[in-house]
Amino acid sequence: MTRIRRGYGGQALSEYLQARRAEIDAALAHVLPQPPECPDVLSDAMRYSVTAGGKRLRPVLCLASAEAVGGDRAMAMPAACAIELIHTYSLIHDDLPAMDDDTMRRGQPTLHVVAGEGMAILAGDGLLTEAFALLAREPRTADPDVVARKLRVIGAVAAAAGAAGMVGGQAIDLASVTPDPSGRRTPPLDADGIRAMHARKTGALIRASASSGAIMGGGHERAIAAIDAAAAELGLAFQIVDDILDVEGAPADLGKTIGKDAAAGKPTYPALYGIDASRRMAGECLARAEAALAAERLADSRLLEIGRWIIERSN
Ligand code: GRG
Numbered sequence: 595m596t597r598i599r600r601g602y603g604g605q606a607l608s609e610y611l612q613a614r615r616a617e618i619d620a621a622l623a624h625v626l627p628q629p630p631e632c633p634d635v636l637s638d639a640m641r642y643s644v645t646a647g648g649k650r651l652r653p654v655l656c657l658a659s660a661e662a663v664g665g666d667r668a669m670a671m672p673a674a675c676a677i678e679l680i681h682t683y684s685l686i687h688d689d690l691p692a693m694d695d696d697t698m699r700r701g702q703p704t705l706h707v708v709a710g711e712g713m714a715i716l717a718g719d720g721l722l723t724e725a726f727a728l729l730a731r732e733p734r735t736a737d738p739d740v741v742a743r744k745l746r747v748i749g750a751v752a753a754a755a756g757a758a759g760m761v762g763g764q765a766i767d768l769a770s771v772t773p774d775p776s777g778r779r780t781p782p783l784d785a786d787g788i789r790a791m792h793a794r795k796t797g798a799l800i801r802a803s804a805s806s807g808a809i810m811g812g813g814h815e816r817a818i819a820a821i822d823a824a825a826a827e828l829g830l831a832f833q834i835v836d837d838i839l840d841v842e843g844a845p846a847d848l849g850k851t852i853g854k855d856a857a858a859g860k861p862t863y864p865a866l867y868g869i870d871a872s873r874r875m876a877g878e879c880l881a882r883a884e885a886a887l888a889a890e891r892l893a894d895s896r897l898l899e900i901g902r903w904i905i906e907r908s909n
Contacts, residue, residue, distance in 0.1 A: 607899045611654060618653045618674060619645075625675050625728050627720070639709045639717035640724075644682050647700035647849065649909065651832070652800060653678045655900060656807035659821050662895035665811020669740070672732035673747050673806040676725035680755050681799060683721035684764075686714050693768065694854065701849030726752070739812075747806045754802035763795025771858050788861050789830070796836070797829030804828075804897070820890035821897070824883035828901050831879035834872050835905055837862040841869065847909040876905050 626641055653674035660670035689696040689704040690711060697707050706714035729748045733740060753759055769780045770791070783791060804825035808818045839848060840855045841864050855862045863872040880901045887893040 607896070607903060610896060610899075611903070614654045614657055615650045617671070618650050618657070618678065621671050621675050622678060625672075625679075625724070627724055632720070635709075635713065636716060636720055639705060639713050640720055642702075642708065643686050643699075643705050643717060644679065644721070646702045648678075648682070649907070650678060651900075651904070652681050652803040655800065655803045655825065655828075655897075656810075658896040658900055659804040659807030659813075659825075660811030662821065662892050662897055663808050663811045663813030663817045665808075665813065667807075667811070669733055669812070670807045670810040672728050673751070673810050674803070676728045677751065677799065677803050677806065679721045679725040679728070680751070680760075683718040683725075684755075684760060684799075686718040686721070688764070690714060693764075696851060696854070698845075698850050722755070733810075743809050743812070747809050750802050750805055750809070754798035759794050759798035759802075760796075763791050763793070763798070766791045767795055767860075771860060783861055785866055788863075788866070792830065792833040793826070796833050797826060800829035800832060801825045817890050817892060820886050820892055823886040824892075824897060824901075827879040827883035827886070828904055831876040831883075831901065832904050834863045834876040834879070835907065837864055838869060838872055838876075839908070843908065849909065880905055 622644055626644060627637055629637055632640075656670050656674035656677060657667040660667045685699055686705050688694050689699055690706055696704055698704065704714070705717060709717070726748065729744065729751060733744070735741070755761065757765075766780075766783070766787075770783050773779045801822055805818055805822040808821040813821070837855065840852050840862065843852050845852050856865065863875065867875065880898075883901050884893055884898055887895070887897060
């Protein structure tokens with residue numbers, strides 16, 4: 595039975611998520627490049643993956659962070675969309691035969707299966723680049739304060755998505771399971787190495803989602819730092835739960851193949867600590883996130899409810 599919680603502002607989280615996802619989907623449809631500026635074939639490929647589904651966790655977190663600091667979520671919508679474009683690019687490239695070689699994602703055949711590898715690579719490249727064009731362009735205003743916030747967000751998102759963040763984490767992951775062309779392998783990752791790899795690969799963009807929302811919402815520095823710290827914990831909880839779902843999840847809920855981590859010999863939280871301890875660790879992340887938010891009187895916001903959803907989700 596679905597649990598209905600009447601949370602912050604009297605609205606259940608499920609209703610809040612539904613409303614935010616509808617806004618995000620409408621905004622995404624608007625920002626995706628279209629013909630004649632963009633070739634039809636590329637436009638179709640980008641749209642296929644962006645509209646294939648997905649929880650929209652990162653953009654929801656971005657908008658909720660703007661609201662948590664008392665800001666206008668419309669100010670954060672371009673950042674929310676840009677981050678979802680970057681996330682979608684990362685999934686497209688991660689699914690390629692040269693990386694995870696997955697044929698299902700978000701309940702649909704992966705882009706390289708329907709459009710070919712070359713087009714999938716280009717669609718990912720296009721989404722990444724469009725994301726930064728969008729961050730630079732919107733919100734359209736000459737207000738120097740908003741322009742300064744936009745520049746700060748561009749820097750934060752670039753750092754989170756790039757070599758020191760998601761791309762770097764993916765490189766560590768790839769090297770840990772694949773020998774290089776001369777057959778050399780990197781030493782297996784230990785528990786600290788795995789945590790650091792995930793902090794880059796999935797945690798950095800989740801953190802940037804929340805901190806960008808807080809920045810665009812006009813939050814003060816201590817609030818931005820508290821939201822950033824809480825999101826770092828939520829990012830780790832997200833990854834732990836992702837690993838658990840790869841063991842125990844239902845493929846129909848997840849919309850992708852499960853059991854691939856274990857089959858590839860990847861070190862995961864359940865493999866290292868067992869399922870029960872992994873669940874406990876995810877709960878501890880949420881408690882630390884709550885402490886970080888409470889210190890700045892931000893615990894009474896949607897952010898903690900979103901944290902609970904991250905832990906309780908089935909997809
Ligand atoms: C290719 C540069 C590059 C990076 C890829 C994020 C990533 C790095 C790979 C994804 C592989 C993966 C399944 C990681 C586990 C965590 C994760 C990002 C899951 C997918 O995110 P969700 O669950 O997906 O938010 P939806 O579809 O709901 O948006």
